[in-house]
Amino acid sequence: MSSAPSESMKAATVPPAEHKYEFFKVVQDYLDRAAKVIDLEPWVASILSQPKNELIVHFPVRMDDGSVRLFKGYRIQHNNLLGPFKGGIRYHETVSLDDLKALAAMMTWKAALMRIPYGGGKGGIKFNPREVSRAELQRISRRFVHALGANIGPEYDIPAPDVGTNGQVMAWMTDTFMNTVGHINKQAVKGVVTGKPVASGGTLGREKATGQGLVHCITEWAKDTRFELEGATYTVQGFGNVGSHASVLLSKLGASCIAVGDHSGYLSNPEGFNAHKLQDHVAQKGSIAGYPGGKAITRDEFFRTKADLFLPCALENQVGEHEARLLDVKMVGEGANGPLNPLGEKILLDRGIAILPDVLANSGGVTVSYYEWVQNKRSESWTLEEVDEKLETTMKRAYREVVTFAQEKKVDLRVAAYAIALQRIAVVYREREIFP
Numbered sequence: 001m002s003s004a005p006s007e008s009m010k011a012a013t014v015p016p017a018e019h020k021y022e023f024f025k026v027v028q029d030y031l032d033r034a035a036k037v038i039d040l041e042p043w044v045a046s047i048l049s050q051p052k053n054e055l056i057v058h059f060p061v062r063m064d065d066g067s068v069r070l071f072k073g074y075r076i077q078h079n080n081l082l083g084p085f086k087g088g089i090r091y092h093e094t095v096s097l098d099d100l101k102a103l104a105a106m107m108t109w110k111a112a113l114m115r116i117p118y119g120g121g122k123g124g125i126k127f128n129p130r131e132v133s134r135a136e137l138q139r140i141s142r143r144f145v146h147a148l149g150a151n152i153g154p155e156y157d158i159p160a161p162d163v164g165t166n167g168q169v170m171a172w173m174t175d176t177f178m179n180t181v182g183h184i185n186k187q188a189v190k191g192v193v194t195g196k197p198v199a200s201g202g203t204l205g206r207e208k209a210t211g212q213g214l215v216h217c218i219t220e221w222a223k224d225t226r227f228e229l230e231g232a233t234y235t236v237q238g239f240g241n242v243g244s245h246a247s248v249l250l251s252k253l254g255a256s257c258i259a260v261g262d263h264s265g266y267l268s269n270p271e272g273f274n275a276h277k278l279q280d281h282v283a284q285k286g287s288i289a290g291y292p293g294g295k296a297i298t299r300d301e302f303f304r305t306k307a308d309l310f311l312p313c314a315l316e317n318q319v320g321e322h323e324a325r326l327l328d329v330k331m332v333g334e335g336a337n338g339p340l341n342p343l344g345e346k347i348l349l350d351r352g353i354a355i356l357p358d359v360l361a362n363s364g365g366v367t368v369s370y371y372e373w374v375q376n377k378r379s380e381s382w383t384l385e386e387v388d389e390k391l392e393t394t395m396k397r398a399y400r401e402v403v404t405f406a407q408e409k410k411v412d413l414r415v416a417a418y419a420i421a422l423q424r425i426a427v428v429y430r431e432r433e434i435f436p
């Protein structure tokens, strides 16, 4: 993990305060809008308006200096009608119950939209993973899984990576779970976590999956709007798993990244960054700071950069009124979850800027996580070509369904994506009704 950014750098990169922003309420409002479009029965809407379970655990971890630190971990299980709860684990200093409830609900919509037999969940720990050692990170991850105990499992609730976690963290989590179920069941529970490194039971293609899915949506949008990606420019906020892989894949299509930002600051390069080299730099140094090929710019200068596409791939609530007025792009592709707040979104739509919504655009991750889980169940290893082909078909089908629904019902793509997901869930509630 890299060292923390300096105080002056932090001040330059922290977004302006959006005091009224409540992510869960934002997601509920979209749910209400989509529910109206499809005439959803109020009893189904009311079940989906709250998570099924909200778990909070406190667990102690021995730190390197011998002290004991108590951590607060969360796991929100939103819905498991269509299959096990499924969703990432976030390590970040801003993790909150409200945000995780929003993110867990979005996982339910994503799985339904992608026709994957999962429900939705999300979890996390409120701390900055960059401020602990590797050994501490391992102990925190293992104790968290231990504290969650039987509240997760390959047929019940399946975590995956999100902000601040990666394949290594998933390997520790999987190993911890496998070692707590007894020798006989050990191999049978490998699918408890997805996003594992390939050698530890992961799948080829998972690491780039979210960025890859986003790029499939962008290429479909480009076809629809007769936009030429070769020679196009884009800016990307967040150069972690999603942002860096999307950039590498877009650069293969001939588009160039002319401005980039992360927690350490923002850089511009009108000639275009080498996405591969920047990805290597981040892998080694932990951030884009110190990358030789770019000029430091402010957050406002980043948002003001004229480009064809903007890819928010960092955190929620990054584009409010201020940023939406600065943006000078044709399309926003949401690699991150909830990067636009409602006012920011409204301004962009009023300005005629296309938005590829998170629930569709970043669903490549959960889709390939599902492929990993299926391979674990069957003791199979699929080739990269098989994974890539399946993901492409799934993303493009979902994209087409969302665009068609939006055109027919005259709604925006986000409401369309929510509505399609809700329809699929509602059918099952109607058939099964309520136990007992």
Ligand code: NAD
Binding pocket: 013, 014, 015, 161, 162, 163, 164, 165, 210, 237, 238, 239, 240, 241, 242, 243, 261, 262, 263, 264, 287, 313, 314, 315, 316, 335, 336, 337, 338, 362, 363, 365, 366
């Ligand atoms: P990551 O930890 O790999 O990368 C996060 C990036 O955001 C880093 O570059 C970090 O520096 C940057 N960042 C953090 N705080 C910032 C700030 N205040 N300003 C600017 N940049 C900041 O995480 P990731 O897995 O790439 O996830 C990014 C987004 O994509 C999140 O919204 C996540 O929920 C979403 N997402 C991830 C996946 C996945 O498979 N990893 C799947 C779907 C959606």
